[in-house]
Amino acid sequence: MNTNDGFDRFDLNSDYIDKEELKLTAIFYSSDVISSNRSLQKLKETGISIRLVDDFINEINRPGRFNMINTSKSKGISYLSPSDTFMFPLTSNKYIIGYSDDLEIKDKELLITCSGSVGRSLISNRLLKNFIVSSDMIRIKVNEENLGYIFAFLNSSIGQSLIKKDEYGATVKHIEPYHISNIPIPDIPVLKKEINKKILEAHKLREDAHFIFLKAKELFYEKLNLPQITEDDVNYPEINKMSNSEIRAFEISSNNLNLRLDASYHIPSVELILNELYDKKKNKKGEIYNFVSLAKISMPKRFKRLYVNDVDSGVPLLQGKHISQIKPQGLKFIWNQTKDLNDLLIKENWILITRSGTVGKVSLVSKYWDGWAASDHLLRVIVDEKKMNPGFFAMFLSSEYGQIQLKRLTYGAVVDEIGEAGDLINDIKIYKPTDEKIENEIGALFIEAYTKRDLANKIEDETINYLESDLKRLTTS
Known part of the structure; x- marks a missing residue:
């Protein structure tokens, strides 16, 4: 009860x-x-x-655990944790060597998390072949005519309950490959074919979204002739030649402190990116504007969240973690009669930026998120479209040239913040190319990537809901 x-x-x-x-x-x-x-x-x-899931698959396994040897980007291969594989865009900040071949991912494998948040799944795409994926994900090889159907069933309410019933562990939950392979699944040929087709359609859109984003990123650096700058490009002085520690230290004049004593505000990479931007301006390749002259920032007041289970009585609420995921995980709905609800709603082509916790994550609001609600931990950036393409604006903020500027502004002893009202980012420098065609080409690709990502999620959700309703109809007929 x-x-x-x-x-x-x-x-x-x-x-x-x-x-x-x-x-x-x-x-x-x-x-x-x-x-x-x-x-x-x-x-x-x-x-x-x-039947059993095992009857439909060719192979299921979980790679053995291994000792990761971390290294630099130039020496290793990109490593993804289970949560990293659900990110959009797909990026990695960890590089390893000395891994076994069974950690490599093939195209169109079914991947399922088996430790921590168990039962989350996705279909691998061609891009994942460039990464090593954690051993905390079960790999399933299955023929394409069954792949989408198995994915949909395991993500249905029935499938999820049958996965989670077998989890074990006091603190960190786990499941094993045989738990998945022994799950019963209805074999309904006509329904299976229909569901399979729609899920693979969503998978293709999601894969396209990844590659379109990468194309936008490639054009951003290529067309603007900007180098990709990272911390590895900074020449830090050697503190102790006898030490193996990677201590990064630098000097700064007291005249340049700007009332900030936190080292992160003065990192040398900020100077590197600003020098590059001003060089382009000097050569009349573009112009530099302050953030506030191109866009305004909006953020609702803190509010009481009244969650509802009935989708028809609620509005989807985006949290900070959701905007960088390929599909929002654990999405909740707030009551559609919430006080001042309109202040929480977001609109197409707005840009969302996380302002606390992991600061500086950027996402564009596609037409499929229009009318959703967003947490007060997300800054709303409303670009003046007469002055700049919102897709280009978002691409700039997503690049190193935006990210380094955003992250230098963070403060906080335990939880990083960037300011409740977003005032700190008003003076961030935004580069606008002289050639408007370049700006619009990059911006259009960025918008298309996020639109396809969210369309894929819409199709996937509708397909799983259809599967659940059809199974319910069959049980009551």
Whole structure:
């Protein structure tokens, strides 16, 4: 039974435990699991074949654990943690050597997280072949005619409950490959073909979004003739030649402190990027504007969040973590009668920037996010489209030339902040190329990438909802 304290309590006959796997974990016998098993039993009684996931796949495995040897970008290969694989755009800040071949990813494998937040899945794309992916993801090789259907079922309410019932671990939850392969799945040929086609369509859009973003990024540096600058380009003095530690130190004149005593504000890479931008201006390749002269910043007041389970009574609420994910994970809905709700809503072509925690993440609001709500931890940037293409503006902020400027402004002892009202970023320098065609070409690609990302999510959600409703219809017919 459901109680006001948030716990779901129920009684269970000990005979039921003997019939199963002698498990004493409550989630194994939860109402969701029992409901899912009953639904599958009803489908079986109507004559529908219930098989195992193992019957549809060619191979399933989890790579063995290994000792990572971290190295520099120039010496190693990019490494992705499970959470990194769900990011958009796909980037890595860790590089390793000495890995085994079974950590490499092939195109169109089904990947499932098996530690921590278990059961999150995605279909690998061609871009993932350039990365090494954590051993905390199960790899499943499956024929393309079954790939989309298995993905959809495992992401349905039935599939998720059957995955989570087998998780084990006191603090960090885990599952094993055999837990996935032994999950029962209905075999309905016509429905399977229909679902498979739509999921693969969403996968293709998502893959296209990744490559279109990379094209926009490539053109940004190529057309503007800007070098990609990182911390590795800074010549820091050697503090101790006998030490193996990578201490980075630098000097700065007291005249340039600008009332900031935190070292991150004065990092030398800021000077490098600004010098590059002003060189382009000097050569009449473009102009430099302050952030505030091209866009205004909006942010709602802190508000009480009244979450609802009924989608029709709510509005999707984006948190800071969501804007950099390929698909928002754990998305919640706030009540559509929330006070001052209109102040929380976002509009197409606005730019969102995280202002606390992991500061400086940037995302563009596509037409599929128009009318959603966003947390007060997200700054809203409203670009004057008469002055600059919003897609180009977002691309600039996403590049090193924007990111280094954004992150230098952070403050806070425990949680990084960039200012409640966003005033600190008003003076960030934004580069505008003289040739407007270049600006619009890059901006259009950036907007297209985010539009395809969100269209893929829309198709995927609609397909999984259709699968769930059709299975429910079959159990009640």
